[in-house]
Amino acid sequence: xxxxxxxxxxxxxxxxxxxxxxxxxxxxxxxxxxxxxxxxxxxxxxxxxxxxxxxxxxxxxxxxxxxxxxxxxxxxxxxxxxxxxxxx
Amino acid sequence: xxxxxxxxxxxxxxxxxxxxxxxxxxxxxxxxxxxxxxxxxxxxxxxxxxxxxxxxxxxxxxxxxxxxxxxxxxxxxxxxxxxxxxxxxxxxxxxxxxxxxxxxxxxxxxxxxxxxxxxxxxxxxxxxxxxxxxxxxxxxxxxxxxxxxxxxxxxxxxxxxxxxxxxxxxxxxxxxxxxxxxxxxxxxxxxxxxxxxxxxxxxxxxxxxxxxxxxxxxxxxxxxxxxxxxxxxxxxxxxxxxxxxxxxxxxxxxxxxxxxxxxxxxxxxx
Numbered sequence: 563x564x565x566x567x568x569x570x571x572x573x574x575x576x577x578x579x580x581x582x583x584x585x586x587x588x589x590x591x592x593x594x595x596x597x598x599x600x601x602x603x604x605x606x607x608x609x610x611x612x613x614x615x616x617x618x619x620x621x622x623x624x625x626x627x628x629x630x631x632x633x634x635x636x637x638x639x640x641x642x643x644x645x646x647x648x649x650x
Numbered sequence: 651x652x653x654x655x656x657x658x659x660x661x662x663x664x665x666x667x668x669x670x671x672x673x674x675x676x677x678x679x680x681x682x683x684x685x686x687x688x689x690x691x692x693x694x695x696x697x698x699x700x701x702x703x704x705x706x707x708x709x710x711x712x713x714x715x716x717x718x719x720x721x722x723x724x725x726x727x728x729x730x731x732x733x734x735x736x737x738x739x740x741x742x743x744x745x746x747x748x749x750x751x752x753x754x755x756x757x758x759x760x761x762x763x764x765x766x767x768x769x770x771x772x773x774x775x776x777x778x779x780x781x782x783x784x785x786x787x788x789x790x791x792x793x794x795x796x797x798x799x800x801x802x803x804x805x806x807x808x809x810x811x812x813x814x815x816x817x818x819x820x821x822x823x824x825x826x827x828x829x830x831x832x833x834x835x836x837x838x839x840x841x842x843x844x845x846x847x848x849x850x851x852x853x854x855x856x857x858x859x860x861x862x863x864x865x866x867x868x869x870x871x872x873x874x875x876x877x878x879x880x881x882x883x884x885x886x887x888x889x890x891x892x893x894x895x896x897x898x899x900x901x902x903x904x905x906x907x908x909x910x911x912x913x914x915x916x917x918x919x920x
């Protein structure tokens with residue numbers, strides 16, 4: 563059940579990133595759940611802020627950043643794990 | 651008490667802000683280009699520079715303006731104001747005050763011309779900032795705001811963001827990003843049109859790539875230092891070393907590229 567919800571959230575986030583203008587220089591980069599969004603240039607730090615706001619306000623998932631590992635934080639898969647770790 | 655790390659850092663580094671390396675950087679060049687595009691009209695009585703920093707632009711404009719014009723420079727960083735007062739001391743018509751976009755210490759509808767060069771992206775509350783600008787401008791006032799746009803510095807950002815994330819951790823990384831308000835051209839229009847007559851607004855943007863050496867690029871680091879104060883002191887040296895290595899990896903025949911995305915919000919004269 564949790565895996566399904568994580569998968570659905572990941573799918574929504576990937577679609578959102580593709581739709582957004584942020585990372586326009588890397589629009590051709592394929593986004594997979596474990597793609598590093600920073601090193602590929604798909605998102606910058608402000609793009610992450612926008613994504614976190616979207617996760618919280620639109621989808622209702624709040625991430626505890628103090629509890630997050632940098633490597634985990636920079637992929638969709640990691641962000642989804644963190645979202646569900648918070649008891650969302 | 652100061653609580654904004656950007657303001658605190660600008661104040662701390664005020665004495666070295668106009669040093670040679672920053673003064674010869676791509677940002678200094680872009681700032682000078684913006685300044686040279688400003689044309690002061692003889693009927694202006696009050697000209698305001700928000701985020702005046704060391705007062706360089708004010709001194710240059712005051713030197714070539716009519717004696718009837720008064721200039722006010724606003725900056726929230728105390729030591730920047732000290733330097734700005736020294737730099738403009740020969741011009742009695744220049745006054746340097748404590749202020750920022752969100753708190754402009756001037757009466758409503760008193761300003762004939764308001765300008766700002768690469769400061770607006772440090773505003774902490776965009777709506778309040780633009781509403782303050784709208785409050786102090788005379789109905790027929792003109793304005794030029796030059797600020798850093800959403801897609802600024804892509805080359806460096808892609809290389810350095812993973813490093814900053816590593817050394818800052820996600821919480822500080824996000825906190826640092828929130829200190830900047832970099833707008834797209836469309837976002838800028840939507841924001842300013844809420845408070846100012848959209849028929850008089852003109853929003854332009856430009857992308858200019860500057861090629862330089864690593865040392866000269868690092869010369870303008872003083873401008874963004876405020877975002878890195880959260881990096882633990884014991885990690886800072888290694889972080890700096892990793893950042894330099896990453897930026898060096900961008901080297902091309904012409905130098906290391908850095909693209910400035912500038913947004914220019916203009917209200918022309920009637």
